[in-house]
Amino acid sequence: MAILKKEEAQALLKKVLSYSQSDECEAFLRGEVGGNVRYARNAISTAGDISTMTLSVTATFGKKSGTATINEFDDAALKRVIARAEELARLAPENPEYMPLLGPTDFKESKTYNPATAAITPDQRAEAVAGSINVAKQENLEAAGYIENATQFSAMMNSKELFAYEANTDVVFTITTRNSSGTGSGFAARGYTDVSRLDTVEATKIAAAKANGSANAKAIEPGKYTVILEPVAATYMLENMFRGLDARSADEGRSFMSKPGGGNRLGEQLMDPSITIYSDPFHPELPDSTWSREGLPHEKVSWIDKGVVKNLAYSRYWAQHKGVQPVPAPSNIIMEGGTASLDELIKSTERGILISRLWYIRMVDAQTLLLTGLTRDGTFYIENGQIKYPVKNLRFNESPVIMLNNVEALGKSERSVSIESYRSFLIPPMKIRDFTFTSLSDAV
Amino acid sequence: MKRKDFIQLSAMGLGALMMPNLTAFGNPVDPSRFLNDGIDVKLKKQLADIALNAARAKGATYADVRIGRYLNQFVVTRETRVQNIANTESFGIGIRVIANGCWGFAATHNVTKEEVARTAERAVAVAKANSKVAAPPVQLAPQQGYGEVSWKTPIVQNTFTIPVKDKVDLLLSVNDAALKGGANFVNSAILSINEQKYFASTDGSYIDQDIHRLFPTFTVTRTDRNSGKFETRKSLSAPVGMGYEYLTPSAADKVDGIVTRYRNRYDMLEDVKNATRDVEQKLKAKSVEPGKYDLILDPSHLWLTIHESVAHPTELDRVLGYEANYAGTSFLTLDKWKSGKFNFGSKLVNVVADKLQPGSLGAVGYDDEGVKCGKWDIIKDGVLVNYQAIRDQAHIIGLDHSQGCCYAQSWADVQFQRMPNVSLQPGKEKLSVDDLIKNVEKGIYIIGDGSFSIDQQRYNFQFGGQTFYEVKEGKIVGMLKDVAYQANTQEFWNSCSAIADKSDYRLGGAFNDGKGQPGQSNAVSHGSATTRFNGVNVINTARKI
Numbered sequence: 007m008a009i010l011k012k013e014e015a016q017a018l019l020k021k022v023l024s025y026s027q028s029d030e031c032e033a034f035l036r037g038e039v040g041g042n043v044r045y046a047r048n049a050i051s052t053a054g055d056i057s058t059m060t061l062s063v064t065a066t067f068g069k070k071s072g073t074a075t076i077n078e079f080d081d082a083a084l085k086r087v088i089a090r091a092e093e094l095a096r097l098a099p100e101n102p103e104y105m106p107l108l109g110p111t112d113f114k115e116s117k118t119y120n121p122a123t124a125a126i127t128p129d130q131r132a133e134a135v136a137g138s139i140n141v142a143k144q145e146n147l148e149a150a151g152y153i154e155n156a157t158q159f160s161a162m163m164n165s166k167e168l169f170a171y172e173a174n175t176d177v178v179f180t181i182t183t184r185n186s187s188g189t190g191s192g193f194a195a196r197g198y199t200d201v202s203r204l205d206t207v208e209a210t211k212i213a214a215a216k217a218n219g220s221a222n223a224k225a226i227e228p229g230k231y232t233v234i235l236e237p238v239a240a241t242y243m244l245e246n247m248f249r250g251l252d253a254r255s256a257d258e259g260r261s262f263m264s265k266p267g268g269g270n271r272l273g274e275q276l277m278d279p280s281i282t283i284y285s286d287p288f289h290p291e292l293p294d295s296t297w298s299r300e301g302l303p304h305e306k307v308s309w310i311d312k313g314v315v316k317n318l319a320y321s322r323y324w325a326q327h328k329g330v331q332p333v334p335a336p337s338n339i340i341m342e343g344g345t346a347s348l349d350e351l352i353k354s355t356e357r358g359i360l361i362s363r364l365w366y367i368r369m370v371d372a373q374t375l376l377l378t379g380l381t382r383d384g385t386f387y388i389e390n391g392q393i394k395y396p397v398k399n400l401r402f403n404e405s406p407v408i409m410l411n412n413v414e415a416l417g418k419s420e421r422s423v424s425i426e427s428y429r430s431f432l433i434p435p436m437k438i439r440d441f442t443f444t445s446l447s448d449a450v
Numbered sequence: 451m452k453r454k455d456f457i458q459l460s461a462m463g464l465g466a467l468m469m470p471n472l473t474a475f476g477n478p479v480d481p482s483r484f485l486n487d488g489i490d491v492k493l494k495k496q497l498a499d500i501a502l503n504a505a506r507a508k509g510a511t512y513a514d515v516r517i518g519r520y521l522n523q524f525v526v527t528r529e530t531r532v533q534n535i536a537n538t539e540s541f542g543i544g545i546r547v548i549a550n551g552c553w554g555f556a557a558t559h560n561v562t563k564e565e566v567a568r569t570a571e572r573a574v575a576v577a578k579a580n581s582k583v584a585a586p587p588v589q590l591a592p593q594q595g596y597g598e599v600s601w602k603t604p605i606v607q608n609t610f611t612i613p614v615k616d617k618v619d620l621l622l623s624v625n626d627a628a629l630k631g632g633a634n635f636v637n638s639a640i641l642s643i644n645e646q647k648y649f650a651s652t653d654g655s656y657i658d659q660d661i662h663r664l665f666p667t668f669t670v671t672r673t674d675r676n677s678g679k680f681e682t683r684k685s686l687s688a689p690v691g692m693g694y695e696y697l698t699p700s701a702a703d704k705v706d707g708i709v710t711r712y713r714n715r716y717d718m719l720e721d722v723k724n725a726t727r728d729v730e731q732k733l734k735a736k737s738v739e740p741g742k743y744d745l746i747l748d749p750s751h752l753w754l755t756i757h758e759s760v761a762h763p764t765e766l767d768r769v770l771g772y773e774a775n776y777a778g779t780s781f782l783t784l785d786k787w788k789s790g791k792f793n794f795g796s797k798l799v800n801v802v803a804d805k806l807q808p809g810s811l812g813a814v815g816y817d818d819e820g821v822k823c824g825k826w827d828i829i830k831d832g833v834l835v836n837y838q839a840i841r842d843q844a845h846i847i848g849l850d851h852s853q854g855c856c857y858a859q860s861w862a863d864v865q866f867q868r869m870p871n872v873s874l875q876p877g878k879e880k881l882s883v884d885d886l887i888k889n890v891e892k893g894i895y896i897i898g899d900g901s902f903s904i905d906q907q908r909y910n911f912q913f914g915g916q917t918f919y920e921v922k923e924g925k926i927v928g929m930l931k932d933v934a935y936q937a938n939t940q941e942f943w944n945s946c947s948a949i950a951d952k953s954d955y956r957l958g959g960a961f962n963d964g965k966g967q968p969g970q971s972n973a974v975s976h977g978s979a980t981t982r983f984n985g986v987n988v989i990n991t992a993r994k995i
Contacts, residue, residue, distance in 0.1 A: 044966075373680060376991055403912075
């Protein structure tokens with residue numbers, strides 16, 4: 007069993023550190039158990055399971071550090087990993103950016119563990135998949151999907167008596183349904199801490215409706231359109247922006263958060279006043295870690311408030327360099343929305359395009375955060391508040407920063423999964439004007 | 451060499467766990483372990499036989515075993531300091547079986563006789579459990595057993611025998627050259643990989659392979675603080691299936707032109723100086739006027755376009771729908787192949803799959819299901835003639851044998867269809883890059899790979915690059931920026947109007963071609979000579995926020 011309880015992890019880490027002779031020593035313990043099933047063409051193609059536990063030790067003499075890792079846990083192995091880390095530290099060059107370890111902090115307990123998710127069995131996974139395949143068969147569609155669950159724990163202790171522990175659970179499900187002629191495709195994605203929230207049949211029904219509804223799409227001219235991004239599309243579009251909330255790259259002049267002439271955009275009105283983005287590890291819908299790998303507590307942090315850049319992440323080194331307080335990188339991301347449902351956003355749209363999902367988003371220009379990618383698995387034309395017909399997929403070239411200056415309306419935020427990183431976010435459906443499509447795609 | 455000298459600088463404050471995804475590579479070790487041989491081949495055979503027999507005893511009709519030792523070294527620097535040095539080793543066994551007509555797989559890092567037998571039994575249990583969700587039974591192409599054979603990447607100098615200090619010294623020299631040349635930032639790295647793989651199957655093969663890969667790389671950044679603009683230029687190196695000899699500069703392997711490019715040997719110090727000059731020019735370069743241009747694409751750029759628009763859509767598992775939920779399907783459906791006349795590109799376009807190409811990332815003697823590797827046509831005179839298939843797919847395209855395209859990123863992952871080296875063949879007639887440019891009225895010459903994106907059936911794509919040169923009336927007239935081109939795969943390859951001859955042929959490639967759920971990485975090369983495409987749509991990517 008690779009999931010240690012808090013007390014077990016604490017006892018093991020204490021023992022590890024007792025063998026240390028270095029000026030400073032830090033030990034990090036991580037374990038994971040979980041499994042997955044992949045299916046395609048309405049049948050299981052592969053299945054796997056994972057059970058791992060790893061101990062990583064960093065020993066430091068002055069500003070010289072060495073790291074060693076091991077996955078054996080008897081006393082001899084623990085002594086060996088310490089000895090190896092110390093040997094490597096003695097031989098290492100000085101790290102000018104080394105920061106002395108932090109002392110004890112009273113980290114609040116995270117809400118990231120759910121016993122039902124931790125207890126998922128292979129049979130449950132198979133059952134979830136069988137339900138999904140049945141829906142596809144009833145609709146004369148082919149299902150290809152993936153379910154993966156994981157239970158993880160992380161614990162950290164250092165020679166200055168800092169100790170942190172947390173356990174978390176996660177289950178992710180993605181499903182694509184396609185018709186036999188290859189003219190229609192639909193998709194749904196779900197990610198939860200609590201498996202009881204996951205309904206693979208319901209998700210597959212949504213993907214099936216998208217597949218059937220998107221058949222025989224019409225071509226439209228690329229150009230600027232009002233679009234409604236469903237949360238799964240908006241999440242993938244915004245993920246690159248969330249990664250860029252970093253002070254160092256901004257201060258160094260190579261980020262969309264860099265200010266011409268030097269410095270960063272803190273305090274600047276960068277987006278529409280309707281945009282508020284924050285992190286909160288205690289949010290009941292999206293619980294997350296309460297401590298960072300640098301040993302800092304994660305608290306509620308406002309990143310964008312009514313369109314103004316409120317905070318950027320500062321590592322301990324960069325914070326000291328700049329004479330400010332460190333701010334750990336976002337734990338989770340919550341974007342505030344409005345009260346409208348997706349249907350209400352559609353009803354309020356005179357002409358526009360509903361986007362179910364985006365695909366293959368890549369950075370074109372880091373300076374402006376210009377991204378390119380395509381619509382996928384259900385793109386529909388809206389006229390006079392109604393979905394009129396499916397349209398062929400389109401390539402876009404758009405910056406999320408520009409996009410968040412063109413907000414017409416935001417719907418109610420919901421838990422959504424990035425189709426690239428599989429991370430969960432709380433993101434609203436959003437209506438955006440002047441979204442730039444640059445070419446047409448024949449892909450279904 | 452003294453052990454202390456060898457492991458000097460072999461760990462920094464940033465531990466392996468701080469490097470994204472590094473734990474997937476294995477457990478950090480000190481690099482002197484890289485000098486040890488793995489377990490003896492006789493013991494590997496013994497363990498493999500235990501697994502095969504245990505699987506058969508539980509009802510498997512077929513079984514294969516992969517005992518893998520994977521060594522990785524990442525030396526990463528930034529400006530004047532070492533950011534991270536990670537040395538990882540991963541060792542274990544993966545066992546794949548067919549039982550009740552269904553695949554099953556299990557793996558363990560605990561390679562004892564008892565655990566190997568238990569893991570084989572677990573693989574059979576997984577297969578039997580999977581068979582309850584009914585599917586047509588697996589149909590394997592026949593495969594002869596080769597007995598006890600071996601294959602090794604033909605390297606001159608094993609990267610893992612080079613002291614870490616030498617690699618650090620080289621990278622810091624590279625960084626120093628960039629900073630002295632006016633760069634504001636520079637990141638550099640040397641990534642080294644050694645796969646020691648032992649394969650055995652119930653067909654009677656016992657295959658021992660030793661595969662080496664190397665990737666030296668850097669990125670130079672220059673900022674203009676007044677305007678807030680910054681530009682970057684990546685190295686023009688390629689990841690290679692070679693040893694450390696790749697980093698020994700050789701005049702014979704330099705390709706002269708607007709900027710020096712490299713073939714089988716790489717001059718990192720020279721390239722970083724050129725990059726520092728390029729990045730300064732990029733800041734001052736003219737922003738491109740959108741419109742139709744003839745594109746002259748260097749192999750350092752074209753490899754990625756080949757990868758995305760030719761190699762991926764000809765993967766048979768994509769064509770059949772096995773990747774539908776993630777990477778997508780393919781526009782190259784079976785009916786197009788069956789017609790025998792699907793016009794993928796112009797008559798100049800000949801694309802070959804080659805699992806044996808010297809110096810390439812995908813070169814191996816045998817694939818991960820024990821099939822001897824070879825070479826075959828995919829596009830012949832512009833027409834789609836074949837795909838990339840593995841043993842359980844071969845019958846679908848009328849083959850009585852696999853094409854040897856099976857690969858797993860580690861012993862812990864199940865093997866599945868991955869692309870071989872897929873390359874555009876050079877022109878048959880003598881033709882230089884200058885010849886390609888001299889007839890162009892309005893064109894852009896692109897060097898190096900940049901941003902990339904393609905739809906889920908591989909029709910519509912967009913590519914950037916590293917450096918862009920405007921061509922007017924047959925001459926290069928200056929540098930451009932903010933360039934990306936968009937096209938439809940079939941239209942693009944049909945617009946191919948000229949390909950330079952074999953003297954310009956070079957390989958590019960990727961260490962991390964992603965596919966599958968859970969995702970796996972595959973290393974693959976793509977070769978070409980400089981190639982011209984007429985009338986391609988170019989957009990301007992400049993925006994203001």
